[in-house]
Amino acid sequence: MSVLAYLAATLRIAVPYLLAAAGGVITERAGLIGLTLEGYMLGGAFCAVWATFVTGSPWIGAGAAVVGGAALALLYAVSSIRFRADQVVVGIAINLLAIGLTRFLLRLFFDSSSNSPRVGGFVVQGSGTGFGALMTNPLVWAGVLVVPGAAWLLYRTPFGLRVRAVGEHPAAAASVGVAVARVRYLAVALSGVLAGLGGAYLALDQHQFTDGMTAGRGFIALAATIFGRWDPARVALACLLFAAAETLQIRLQGTQALPSQLVEMLPYLLTIVALAGLVGRAVAPAALGKTTIE
Amino acid sequence: MSATDPTMMRVGDVPSPAEASPASDRASRRAALEEAVLPPVVALLVAAVVGDLLILSFGQSPGAVYRLLLEGTWGNAYGFGQVLYKATTLVFTGLAVGVGLRAGLFNIGAESQLAAGGFCAALAGLALPSGLPWLVCLPLYLVAAAAGGGVVGAIPGVLKARFGAHEVIVTIMLNFVVLALLGYLTSAHLHVPETLHTPPIRSGALPRVAGVLPAFHGSAANATLVLAIVTAAALGWLLFRTRRGFELRAVGLQPRAAEYAGVSVARITWQALTLSGAIAGLGGLNFVLGYKQYYEEGFATGAGFLGIAVALVGRSHPFGITVAALLFATLSQGGLAVNALVPKQMVDVLQAVVILAVATSVPEVRRLLRGATRSAER
DSSP, X not given: OOHHHHHHHHHHHHHHHHHHHHHHHHHHHTTOOGGGHHHHHHHHHHHHHHHHHHHSOHHHHHHHHHHHHHHHHHHHHIIIIISOOXXXXXXXXXXXXXXXXXXXXXXXXXOOSSBOOOOOOSSOTTSOSSHHHHTTOHHHHHHHHXXXXXXXHHHHSHHHHHHHHHHXXXXXXXXXXXXXXXXXXXXXXXXXXXXXXXXXXXXXXXXXXXXXXXXXXXHHHHHHHHHTTTOHHHHHHHHHHHHHHHHHHHHHTTTTSSOHHHHHTHHHHHHHHHHTTSSSOOOOOTTTTOOSXX | OOOSOTTTTOOSOSOOOOOSOGGGHXXXXXXXXXXXXXXXXXXXXXXXXXXXXXXXXXXXXXXXXXXXXXXXXXXXXXXXXHHHHHHHHHHHHHHXXXXXXXXXXXXXXXXXXXXXXXXXXXXXXXXXXTTOOHHHHHHHHHHHXXXXXXXXXXXXXXXXXXXXXOHHHHHHHHHHHHHHHHHHHIIIIIOOTTSSBOOOXXXXXXXXXXXXXXXXXXXXXXXXXHHHHHHHHHHHHHHHHSHHHHHHHHHHHOHHHHHHTTOOHXXXXXXXXXXXXXXXXXXXXHHIIIXXXXXXXXXXXXXXXXXXXXXXXXXXXXXXXXXXXXXXXXXXHHHHHTTTTSOTTHHHHHHHHHHXXXXXXXXXXXXXHHHHHHHHHO
16 A cells, blocks of 8 residues: 555544644643543534535535634633633533533434434535545645644744733733633634534544544544644644554454454553653643632 | 642642631631532522423423433432432542542543453452352452542552652553553453453452342442442541541641641652542442442443542542532432433533533632631721
8 A cells, every 4th residue: 555545544544633733732822721622622613514405505605613612612611710610520511511512412413323314514525535635635734724823823923922921820911911701712612613523524524423433533633732842843743643543443454464443542642651750750831730820 | 840849739629727816716617618518509409490491492391301311310210220220339439539639730641540440340359259159258358449530549649649740640641651551451351252351250249239228120239339338438537537637638638737837748749649549449339239240341431530529529438429420420310311312411501510510619619718707896
């Protein structure tokens, strides 16, 4: 199998990771834990399929995913910023809410407990899996461009400077006039938008919504965020690494050269090792997870 | 995540100890009780409203659905038996999360610890000759299940105590690692072809409640129920009546003060997470020895996250956790009972709403109550 085909397969798997992990970097650099990426992706996937089903347009589907992801993100932001609820608890609740709501709405809208009807996507089915077909999908372009975009936003714009300030030292940021809460609301909403788009890519790529279809991809994006030490370029490399391993495992399936479960655990295992400081030191934004500004 | 600041993951969950003079002891106890009980009450009210909306969106009457839910759970012996069975697992995962919270640690890994406990108990069972009475096997099973969960709990404990690795992320990531590993071991070496489970264990099945009370026939409630109650009582004793428990709570409330008073925060950290994992591991007996007599992939799914909900609603107190486990078990069994009228998936939404509402109302209730006390003192 050619190198090019392998790279195309890797990119195809990496796109949702890239989108969600870019959201993960932005929310965590602003001080809010990215536990909720999984929920945003699932919500985005459902909204994309539902809107595409109703309107027939994947563009409107992607727009609906943005709205769905942002709505869940705002719920997270209001709970943890306005009500100062514990971010981990709220994060878990948001994920469970996304699972429950998508299941309920699947029954309500499509009268099924497992999957939606098939919908069209950006790419016509059967047009192959090579680079040519991939590049006709605007969400692939979004996944490729989101990395330099996030880097530019964080390091080259006043907003990015404020995001990093409220994530490192909110009190200092507040003392020079940064509206800490507003910056955090925007950062969290942006992470919801990006992860929602990641979910839309996933659902439109498979042309339907299935129950729990994100299957931990949001947590892989969180793992990439941490493993890539909260820096967009490194995080993107982590996403590509995880996707390449997954591609390899799919290629080796049936040969029994490598048990699939051992590849599945790789991103998580690497993240634990990185957190323990065995391979470089992963130092988080200082105010990550804190509920109060002091 | 900042590992140097152990206060960061303080859930603000443990009711604060009485600060006032002995004269106002009773008043402050009452305030602490209000602070503990109000958020779950608020959460249940919110959940009821959301539930009404969901039921109405499906064109059904909330009254009829709630009546059916109660009839299908507490209204007959079979339904009640199923509630007890489901509550048993949740007591274990709830206690596991609760003991972590008391020490200021957030164990999100109860799901994989539960699975590991069940897996190790099954391994022990497969090694035993058939026909041994359950009382003889039980000690071995208890040790195997606690060890399985305890090892999975000890990993984040040691990584946090030694390297400062944040336990929330480590336990989440470890869930995936451990479940994949157990899946590999089961599918590669142990499973019965065409299934996801191990061969049956021939020794030490725990007696069912139905064996004593025939009305419970068909329900999976079993002797693990008693073990759950004993574990809850033992944990209450450990937390509130022993020196080690006092140290654990001190670390949870104010780690720097505890360290200053001579408590080793690192030691309490790994011990609490190991204990937490061991308790979750014991819960594996409910399915493996009390119900199916084999380990099956996915039996623990969801029980870990629900354990977090149970610990939060139960305010990390063994008694509260037991009540909360019954509540959440009633909801999950009730979902099946009402499935003819509304999708059982409604229950998933309600469980999430309860967690969200408790989490957001805890700090708010505390502020309101503190505000009220201050203005009363003025």
